Every structure is written in structure tokens, then in C-alpha cells.
Amino acid sequence: xxxxxxxxxxxxxxxxxxxxxxxxxxxxxxxxxxxxxxxxxxxxxxxxxxxxxxxxxxxxxxxxxxxxxxxxxxxxxxxxxxxxxxxxxxxxxxxxxxxxxxxxxxxxxxxxxxxxxxxxxxxxxxxxxxxxxxxxxxxxxxxxxxxxxxxxxxxxxxxxxxxxxxxxxxxxxxxxxxxxxxxxxxxxxxxxxxxxxxxxxxxxxxxxxxxxxxxxxxxxxxxxxxxxxxxxxxxxxxxxxxxxxxxxxxxxxxxxxxxxxxxxxxxxxxxxxxxxxxxxxxxxxxxxxxxxxxxxxxxxxxxxxxxxxxxxxxxxxxxxxxxxxxxxxxxxxxxxxxxxx
Numbered sequence: 001x002x003x004x005x006x007x008x009x010x011x012x013x014x015x016x017x018x019x020x021x022x023x024x025x026x027x028x029x030x031x032x033x034x035x036x037x038x039x040x041x042x043x044x045x046x047x048x049x050x051x052x053x054x055x056x057x058x059x060x061x062x063x064x065x066x067x068x069x070x071x072x073x074x075x076x077x078x079x080x081x082x083x084x085x086x087x088x089x090x091x092x093x094x095x096x097x098x099x100x101x102x103x104x105x106x107x108x109x110x111x112x113x114x115x116x117x118x119x120x121x122x123x124x125x126x127x128x129x130x131x132x133x134x135x136x137x138x139x140x141x142x143x144x145x146x147x148x149x150x151x152x153x154x155x156x157x158x159x160x161x162x163x164x165x166x167x168x169x170x171x172x173x174x175x176x177x178x179x180x181x182x183x184x185x186x187x188x189x190x191x192x193x194x195x196x197x198x199x200x201x202x203x204x205x206x207x208x209x210x211x212x213x214x215x216x217x218x219x220x221x222x223x224x225x226x227x228x229x230x231x232x233x234x235x236x237x238x239x240x241x242x243x244x245x246x247x248x249x250x251x252x253x254x255x256x257x258x259x260x261x262x263x264x265x266x267x268x269x270x271x272x273x274x275x276x277x278x279x280x281x282x283x284x285x286x287x288x289x290x291x292x293x294x295x296x297x298x299x300x301x302x303x304x305x306x307x308x309x310x311x312x313x314x315x316x317x318x319x320x321x322x323x324x325x326x327x328x329x330x331x332x333x334x335x336x337x338x339x340x341x
Contacts, residue, residue, distance in 0.1 A: 022048035022049055022050045022071075022075060022078070022093065023048065024046060024048060024071070024072070024101070025046070025047055025048065025049070026044045026045065026046055026047070027044060027045045027047060027131040027134075027135040027136075028042075028043075028044045028135075029043040029044060029045065029127060029130055029131065029134075030042070030043065031043065032103075032123075032127055032130070034117060034118075034119050034120070034123050035120060035122055035123055035126075036117070036118065036120075038117035038118075039117070040097070040103055040108075040111070040116075040117060040119065041108070041110040041111060042103065042108075042109075042110060043097075043102075043103045043127065044102065044103055045094060045095060045097075045102045045103075045127055045128065045131050046070070046071060046094070046095035046099075046101035046102045047071065047092060047093060047094045047095065047131065048071045048074075048075070048092075048093045049090065049091065049092050049093075049136075050078045050079070050086035050090070050091040050093075051086035051087065051088070051089055051090045051091055052090060053090040053138075054090070057138065057139075057140070058140070058142060059088065059089045059090050059142050060089070060090045060091075060092060060138050060140075060141050060142055061084055061089045061090070061091050061092065061141065061142050061143045061144070061145065061339075062092050062094060062128065062132070062141055062143070062144045062145075062157075063077070063078075063084060063091060063092065063093050063094070063144075063145055063146060063150070064093075064094045064095075064096050064124065064128065064144075064146045064149075064150045064153045064154075065093070065094070065095055065096045065099055065146075065149070065150055066146070066147045066148040066149045066150045067148055067149040067257055067258070067261065068099065068249045068253070068254065068257065069096075069099060069149075069150075070095055070099050070100065070101050071093040071094065071095050071101070072101075074093045075093070078091050078093070081332075082332070083145075083331070083332055083335060084145065084335070084339075085336065088339075089142060089339070092132075092136070092138075094128050094131070096124045096149065096150075096153065096257070097119050097123060097124050097127060097257075097260075098116075098119065098253050098256045098257040098260070099253065099257070100249065100250055100253050102127075104116070104250070104253050104256075105250065105252035105253050105255075105256055106250035106252060106253050113201045113202070113252040114200075114201035114252055114255075116252065116256060118256060118259055118260075118263075119256065119260055120260050120263050120264065121149075121152050121153055121156050121260050121261065121263075121264040122156055122160060122264075122268075122269075123260075124153050124156075124260065125153055125156045125157050125160050125161070126160070128153075128157075129160075129161055129164070139164075140164060140165075140166075141164060141165045141166070142165075142166055142167065142339070143165060143166060143167035143168060143169065143283075143339060144157045144158075144165050144167075144168050144169070145168070145169035145170075145171065145335070146169075146170065146171065146173065147171045147172060147173070147324065148171070148172050148173060148295075148296060148321070149173070149257065149260075149261055150170075150171070150173065151170035151171050151172055151173015151174065151288075151296075151301075152170070152173045152174055152175075152261060152264050153173075154168050154169065154170040154171075154173060155168075155170050155173055155174065155175040155266050155301075155304070156264070156266055158266070158280075158281045158283055158285065159266045159269075159270075159277050159280050159281060162280050162281055162282040162283065163282060165283045166283060166284065167283055167284050167285070167286070167338065167339060168281075168283045168284075168285045168286075169285075169286045169287075169288065169335055169338065169339075170285075170287055170288070170301065171288040171324055171331070172288065172289060172290050172293055172295075172296055172298075172321055172323070172324060173296060173301060174264070174296050174297075174300045174301050175264075175265075175266040175267075175274070175277070175300055175301065175304040176264060176265040176266060176267065176274075176300050177261060177262060177264060177296070177300070178297045178299055178300055180294070180297050181295070181296055181297055182262055184215070184219055184294075184295065185258045185261060185262050186262065187215060188212055188215055188216075188254070188258060189254070189255050189258050189259070191209070191211035191212045191215060192207060192209065192212060192251050192254060192255060193255070194211070195207035195208060195209060195211070195251075198251065201252055203251065206247045206250070206251060207247075207251050208243065208247070209243060209246050209247055209251070210239075210243060212246055212254075213239055213242040213243045213246055214239075216242065216246065217238070217242065218294075219294050219295045219320075219321070220294075220295055220320060220321050220322060221318075221319055221320035221321065221322050222292050222294070222318045222319065222320045224318045225318045225319050225320060225322075266304075274303070274304060274307060275307060277304075278304060278307035278308050281308055284310075284311075284338075284341075285305070285308050285310035285311065286310065286311045286312075286313065286334065286335070286338045287301050287302070287304070287305040287308075287310050287311070287312050287313070288312075288313045288315070288324065288331060288334070289301050289302060289312065289313070289314055289315065290314075290315045290317075290319070290320060290321060290323035290324070291314055291315065291316045291323075292316075292317070292318055292319065292320045292323065293320055293321045293323065294320055294321070295320065295321035296321060298314075302314075311338065313330070313331065313334045315327050315330070315331070
């Protein structure tokens with residue numbers, strides 16, 4: 001998900017080589033209507049594909065991006081021996097709305113910055129479904145998988161399009177954020193909007209986001225792990241590097257994607273009933289959670305997994321939200337086995 005946002009892949013999977021030759025592509029969706037009734041004008045999604053679609057078109061796996069992430073950062077997760085094997089599956093990485101590659105507050109000419117309408121996780125999923133069916137002509141997926149906000153999109157895929165997917169693997173995601181999570185994300189957005197350089201969204205240069213760097217550091221891993229990784233003497237260097245990395249992601253994109261996560265609730269179209277939402281799911285599900293996660297706390301995912309009678313992989317180290325990177329072998333092996341069943 002973040003810290004930091006652009007080095008997250010190294011924490012998560014510690015994979016050295018880029019996978020194969022997927023190139024950045026774009027799918028034009030035209031004017032895309034959001035569930036709140038507003039429209040993203042001239043909407044397009046970024047995506048990359050790896051591997052080959054088999055003759056019966058039954059081996060496609062969708063892998064959306066995490067919060068503030070891009071498909072470029074997912075490339076190293078794709079390939080033989082990695083999180084998803086493109087020698088077996090046709091892997092589609094997709095840039096979520098608002099990530100600065102797909103249509104976003106930062107790159108929209110028609111609706112720049114905070115003039116860009118609020119979108120939700122369901123809108124991300126609906127845009128991906130439109131891309132798959134209308135652009136790639138794929139009408140069924142072997143599976144959907146994602147990390148953090150990608151895991152939230154995976155949970156939403158289960159209930160929005162239950163007949164469209166066979167398997168779902170949300171990794172440190174949530175079907176609906178817990179109160180502690182909402183506290184974190186609202187505080188992050190407040191930190192941006194309280195920065196003097198924010199100027200009500202009419203900023204000429206990126207806000208410094210010093211507070212945001214500190215909030216990230218407090219939330220993304222446990223105190224024990226942070227103390228192992230960072231000495232007192234190196235803390236100023238950590239702040240400098242973290243601020244630089246965070247500033248590479250546009251502030252208005254951060255706010256809109258964070259709002260999407262805060263509003264996320266798979267039960268919203270089921271009268272607020274998680275039981276009814278779970279009853280709609282037809283996919284087989286593997287839920288991966290981190291016991292020590294303070295960024296996307298595991299309670300809601302565990303509870304929904306219980307309603308689904310889903311498989312659960314619970315990571316118990318001290319790495320917090322970055323636990324999948326600390327237990328890469330366990331996570332990769334579990335995913336490979338689950339997909340092959």
C-alpha cells in the first residue's frame with residue numbers, strides 16, 4: 001500500500017527481476033458514470049498483460065494495484081516462482097482509478113485535482129469489468145487477487161460480479177475498514193489538507209507532507225520492526241527519504257483514493273448486511289491477513305472469511321502491514337497451491 005509507497009514491492013516480495021515484457025497499455029472507457037451519479041470524463045485505465053490466454057480463455061487472473069501503487073510496481077510479482085505465474089496464467093495488471101496512470105485528479109484535463117469527482121472501490125471494480133468485457137473481450141476470470149487496496153477491490157469483485165470469477169485472493173485487504181483504519185486514513189487526509197502548501201487543492205507544488213511521512217511510519221509496521229530497521233542516528237535520513245517518496249504521489253490522488261477506501265463496504269448494496277453480502281459470493285476464497293497489521297486491521301477480513309467458510313492464511317510475525325514481504329515463501333506457496341486446486 002504505501003512507504004513506502006514506491007518501495008513496497010521490495011518489502012512485500014523481495015523479487016529482484018522484472019517479469020517478462022508487459023508494456024503499459026490503456027483502455028479508453030469514454031465518459032464513465034460513477035455510482036454516486038457523477039461522471040469521470042474521458043476515462044481510461046492503464047494495464048499490462050503477461051503470459052498467454054489459453055484456447056478456452058479460462059486462465060485469466062486480474063491483479064489490481066494497491067493504494068498509491070501502479071502496475072509498474074507490480075511487474076516483479078509476475079512470473080514463474082513469483083506471486084502469480086505467467087507461464088500458467090494470463091495475468092492482467094490494472095492501474096486503479098486515481099493512481100496517476102489511469103484517469104486521476106492529477107492527470108485529468110477536464111476535471112483537475114479536487115474538481116475530480118469522488119469515486120469508490122465499486123467504481124474501480126466496475127471500470128475494470130468494463131475494460132475486461134469491452135476492450136479485452138474476457139467474460140470470465142480464473143481469479144482476482146490484490147494487496148491492500150487491491151485486496152479491497154478483490155473483496156468487492158466477489159460480491160459485485162459473483163459469476164465472473166472462480167477464485168479470489170485478498171491479501172491484507174478488507175471488506176469494510178474498521179474504525180481504527182478510518183481514524184488512520186482520515187488523519188492522513190487531514191495532514192495533507194492542513195499543509196500550508198495545500199491551498200484548498202489549488203497548489204502550485206506538492207505539499208511537503210511531513211506529517212504524512214510520520215503517520216505512515218507509525219502505522220505500516222510494528223514498533224519492534226521499525227526499531228530493528230531504523231536506528232536513532234538514521235531517523236532524520238528515514239524522514240527525508242520517506243517524504244521524498246510520498247511527495248512523488250500527487251496529494252489530490254492520495255485524498256481521492258483514501259476516500260474510496262474509507263467509503264468501501266461490500267455490504268452497502270445488501271442493506272448493510274455482511275451475511276447477505278457473503279451469501280452472494282460464489283468464488284472460492286483465500287484470505288491472507290497479518291495479525292499485527294495496524295494499517296488495514298485484520299478483524300473485518302477474518303470475520304468475512306468466517307461467513308464465507310474461506311481458507312485463511314494468517315501471518316503472525318511483527319512486520320505489520322508488510323508481513324507478506326517478511327513471509328514471502330509462505331504467501332507465495334499458499335497462493336500457488338490455491339490457484340492449482
